[in-house]
Amino acid sequence: MSLLTNVMDHSLDDGYAEAAARKRSEGTGGLPKTVRAKLGLAAGLVLAAVVVTVGAAQARVAAPAVAKEREELIDRIQRETTAADKLEATVDTLRDDVGARQREALKKDGGADRADLVGILAGAVAVHGPGVKLVVDDAKEATTGGNGNPRETTGFADTGRVRDRDMQRVVNGLWESGAEAVSINGQRLTALSAIRAAGDAILVDNRPLVPPYTVLAVGDGDQLGATFKDSADGLYLDALRENYGIRTSLSTEDDLRLPAAPSVIVRTAQPSTEKGTS
Template identity: 40%
Template sequence: MIARRDDRRPGASTPLLADLLAGKLLDPGYAEAAARRAASAPPRRLRGPGVLLVLLLAGILIAVAGAQARRGEPVAAEQRARLIDEIHARTAETDGLQDRVDRLRARTERSRAAALARSDEGRRVRGRLAGAGAAAAALPAEGAGIVVTLADAPPAARHPAAESGRVYDQDLQVLVNGLWAAGAEAIGVNGRRLTSTTAIRAAGEAILVDYRPLTGPYAVTALGDPDGLRDALEGSPADRRLAALRDRYGIRYEVHRTSGARLPGAGTLRLRYAAPAPQDGQ
């Protein structure tokens, strides 16, 4: 037996649901009773004083709601300004502490390098540490590469759906993954160095990179061979996605070469669930 093909579009109502909505499944007795009540019940009217009373109560409620809203506006604005000031103060404090950590880390690195340089074994250890630090993005990196700039669409060129002209965290994620796939040796966003555990997320309207809020435009720096990076990025899924956003919604998407970019170290990673791989024979 060949099943009959169903040509209805996805989401179309089934016959049972359509009959129910059309009232075809209603019991005839209920339908007759409802019809009798509708025919015998006298029309309900609001007399003049009743109408005036309802209108008066509605006006009082609207006036009270408007007065409360007007009183609440200055309080809400004051609270918002206080929160913004506190955010700026905490951000400045965090930036100051981060600068201090960077200086102490650089001083520690110089002292360690000087101590290791006193012996052959120390110099060999220093070489291994430098290689591991570069792989873990713990040390600064510099050299040639490319800079990819993403920015919200300007108001004059913004799509009627204004939210579509914004850069979101998913866009940065796609771009960063595309640059890693293109062979980037090191990547940073607005000067923030990325590691294998760096998160790019959204919190409200802000984009967080390594849990630090960043503002546009977003300059994504990738170190490596500039020609090789551009060739590998061009035509990739990341490039096609961002080019489509640029063409359709006016988002700024530009790629240019750089010959002397520098990215800071990301600091020491804290591994919570990793352990050294066992050596052969152990």
């Protein structure tokens, strides 16, 4: 009986009992590490699946609203574009009417030819005639965000892209070489025109242009082209081509057609009201 009682009271060997007690005290008892790791991984996967499912559900719920807003924005842009086109057509009609009335009135004083010349030089009327066609385009390998640019004088990185200051020099060089009228990508330039930058885009009178930039200049084609090539601005364009890969082509044209400027408004000058002044 004493043997049976000892077995019942001490079912585990003393060594096993001590090892179990030591594991419990060290916090290593319970499930094995591999099992705990698998359970943790499973719990993480379940949580990630829940997050993805909830996000997808929210995206599906929000998609119709986003699509509707996008369609409304597109419709609004189209309406405003149509309205702007109508206004430009009206402006063109009124400009033609005003020009006709001016010429009719000046005929009586013999000043019609002078009025036409002033309109051409001011960009107020469409013109056509011989001249040069200059195409300026970005380099083939043009990118954004380049580093270490020797041209970087106003915050732009050298990416082989044509900049607003480049087009400013080109246009000024053509004027100085004898151009009588100039346009860039169909935008007629006047004494009030501005060539500026907005990010990487070039703006002409606040209208964005995209490369290639086609510059049309009316004048004595052969003389105009030769003078521009030899000018400081023509040499500057050659340097851009040789050093940065900017692509250019200059050709003489027999008949170029340039539109009138969208608006020619003198904002500061006022007619004199004093008698005997000019």
